[in-house]
Amino acid sequence: MKKISLLIITILFVSCAVQKVSKPKLVMKYYEGFKKSDYQEVKNVLSISLIITEGDYLMEFTQESYYEHFKWDSIFRPVYKIVEVKNQGDKVSATVSVKSSRFEFLNNNPLTCKRNFHFKNGKINKIENLDCIDINWEIWQRQRDSLVNWVKLNQPELDGFINDLSEQGAKDYLKAIESYKKQKSD
Known part of the structure; x- marks a missing residue:
């Protein structure tokens, strides 16, 4: 009985010690993964499914299919810089600047855009691409x-x-x- 009580106390202590990662921190970790070309870091903050919207255009991904997007993006050697992150309760708004060889060719380098990140069960499950302020x-x-x-x-x-x-x-x-x-x- 003493061993069971000790086990329960240990589990409770460990559970209390593990803190939930804040939503703004999840967004920063998402971009850190892109900065470091580390998909595992990106995947760790994503929900099992992810929706990305751009106006009326909707793209649905699994973690595995999003990896293809990650690889596509990586070819252009992007450099991400978080300009601003705001916690807005159920969502986080972020302004992010990115430089890449593709944007350089398109004469819009860097490209600075605003996005809203939505969450489900402590993970990013939707990214709304809003507007790009300098395009x-x-x-x-x-x-x-x-x-x-x-x-x-x-x-x-x-x-x-x-x-x-x-x-x-x-x-x-x-x-x-x-x-x-x-x-x-x-």
């Missing part, structure tokens, strides 16, 4: 369209890279940018 969509679209049209004419084997969100799609995107830049400088 010039006109320049972005002109650069993107110029690249897509150039690829169709000059490197048709890479055509479709713009809609391919796989790791290979990102590699093709980067290859298209490098080839385009090289051709323009010749």
Whole structure:
């Protein structure tokens, strides 16, 4: 009986000592994982399923399928900087600046965007992409369209890279940018 009581007291003590991670801290850990190219750190703060919204566009992920997005993003060597994190009760709003080779090509580097993070059972289960405060969509679209049209004419084997969100799609995107830049400088 003494051993059982000691075991129960130990379990209660350990349970009380383990503190819940705050929501803003979970958001910071999420971006730390991206900064360090450590998907395990990202995965540790994600719910089993994740929804990302961008306007009316909705993307649903499992932790495994989100890994594909993580690999796609990593190809462009992003550098994330958290500008601001605000706890707003049931959600956290974050303003994050990111530099990458893709944004550099699109003449919007860094790109600073606001996002809302939602939680379920102490994990991130939804990310709402709100607005990007310093983006010039006109320049972005002109650069993107110029690249897509150039690829169709000059490197048709890479055509479709713009809609391919796989790791290979990102590699093709980067290859298209490098080839385009090289051709323009010749």
